[in-house]
Amino acid sequence: MDLILVAVISLGAIGLISAVILYAASKKFAVYEDPRIGQVAEVLPQANCGGCGYPGCSGFAAACVKAGSLEGKLCPVGGQPTMEKVAAILGLEATASEPKVAVVRCNGTCANRPRITTYNGVRSCAIAHATYGGETGCSFGCLGCGDCVSACQFDAIHINPETGLPEVDENKCTACGACSKACPRNIIEIRPKGKNNRRVVVMCVNKDKGAVANKACSASCIGCGKCVKVCPFEAITLENNLAYIDPAKCKSCRKCEMECPKGAIHAINFPPRKQKTEAPAAGEAAPKQTVKPAETAVPKAPQAPVAQPEPAKAPEAPKAEA
Template identity: 55%
Template sequence: MESLVTTVLIVGGLGALLALLLFLVAKKFYVEEDPRIDEVEKMLPGANCGGCGFAGCRAMSEALVSKDDISALFCPVGGDECMKKVAGYLGKAAPEKEPMVAVVRCAGSCDNRPRNNRFDGAKSCLVASSLYAGETGCPFGCIGLGDCAVKCEFGALSINPVTGLPEVDDEKCTACGACVKACPKGIIELRKKAKRGLKIYVSCVNKDKGAVARKACKVACIGCGKCAKVCPHDAIVVENNLAYIDYSKCKMCRKCVVECPTGAIVECGFPPRKVAENDANSSNKVAE
C-alpha cells in the first residue's frame, strides 16, 4: 500500500512539475501572431490547391495580412466574392479578376484523329510526351492519359472514354491552373468565364502546315485565316498556321464559327442557331 502511495506521489509530482515547466516555457517563448491570419484563413476556401501561387491557404492568408498592397494576390477558387470579404475585413482595396475557366483546346477524338500506333508505357502524359510525338499523326494534340484529371483537386476534369479527351465541368472548375501546369502539351488554357457558360475558342493547337494538320486530324486548324478576315472585332490572330481567339476582344458574334472550314472553332452554351435561307450553306458546313 505504501509503495503505491509513493508511486502516485512521485509520478503525480513529476507531472505537476513538468506541467509548470511547460507553462513557463510557453509563456517565455510565445510567438506573437496576428490573430487576423486565423480569421482570414477561415474566410478562404481551404482547398490548399496552390492556385494563388502560395503553398496553401495559410501561407496565402499570411501574405494577405502582411502586405499593404494586395492587388497582386488573388484566390481563384473563392473568386471576387471571397476576395471582397477578405479585403473588407482587412480594410484594404480588394483585387478584382474576371472569373476564369479551364478550356481544353483539342478536339482530336478517336474518330477525328486516327491512331497510327499504340503507347504501352507508363500511364502518364508526361512520360509519353518525353518519349515520342504521340499515338496519332498530330504531335501537338491531347495524349489522353489524364495527367490533368489526376492533378485536378476539385474533380472538375475527367477523361471521356468515348472521345478519349478530357472534359471540364465548368461548375466545379475553380481555375486554379493545376491542369494547365500538368499538361505537357500545353493544350489547356484558362479563359474568361462568360455568362451562361458561353464559350467560343479554337479547339486546336496544331502548328503544322494546313495539309499536314488536316491529314492528321479532321478538325484541325489549318491556319487558313478565314476566321480572322470575318471577325469584326479583330479578336483573331493567325500565327504559325494556327488561329487564336483573344477572349478579351471577342464579342461572341459567332461569325468565325460559321466560317471555319474544318470546324476547329467551337461554340458552347449557345441556343440552337436559326437557319435562315441565305445562311443554310454555311450552317451545313459546320454540321459536316
C-alpha cells in the same frame, strides 16, 4: 559524491547559459508576424492548389495582408464570397473579378484523329510525351492518359471514353490551374467564362502547316487566316500556323465560327443557330406578294389597246355583202 555534484552543477550552468543565449537570440532576431495573416488563412479553403499564384493558402494570406490592396488577387477555389471575407478582415474593398474555367483546347476525338500506333507504356501523359509523339499523327494533341484528372482536387475533369478527350465540369471547376500545369502539351487553358458563361475558342493547338495538320486531324486549325479577316474586333491572331482568340477582345459575334472551313472554332454554351434558309424565306415571301399585284397591274393597262384589232373585223362584213 563531490564528482556527481560538480557534474550536476556544471550541467545546470550550461543549461542556464544556453537558455539565456536562446532567449536573447529570439528577442533580437524575432520576426513579427501580423496576426491578421492567421485570420485570413482561416477563411481560405486551405486547398493549397496554387491557383492564386502563391505557395499555398498561407502564402496567399500573407500576400493579401502585406499588399494593402486586393486588386488582382483572387482565390479561385473560394471565389468572390471568400474574397469578401478577406476584405472584411483587412478592412479593404473586394474588387469583383471575372470568373474563369478550364478549357480543353483539343477536338482530336477518335473520329477526327485516327490512331496509327498503340502505346503500351505507363499511363502517364508526362511519360508518353517525353518518350514518343503519341498514338496519332498529331504531336500536339491530347494524349488521353489522364494526368489532368489525377491533378484535379475537385473531381471536375474526366476522360470521355467515347472521344478519348478530357471534359470539364464547369459547375465543379474552380479554375485553380492544376490540370493546366499537369498537361505536358499545354492543351488546357484557364480562360474567362465570358458573358452568360459563353465563349468562342479555337479548339486546336496544332502548329504544323495546313497540309500536315489536316492529315493528322480532320478538325485541326490549318492556319488559313479566314477567321482573322472576318473578325471585326481584331480579336484573332495567327501565329505559327495557329489561330488564337483573345477573350478580352472577343465580342462573341461568332462570325469566325461560320468562316472556319475546318470547324476548329467552337462557340461554347451558345444556343443553336437558326438555319439560314428560314429567315430569308420568311422575309422574301412578304415582298413577293406585294410586288406581284404591281407587276400584274402594269400589263393590264396595255391589254385594253391591244384589243384594237377587233374593229378590223367590221370592214370584213361589208365585203361579204358585196
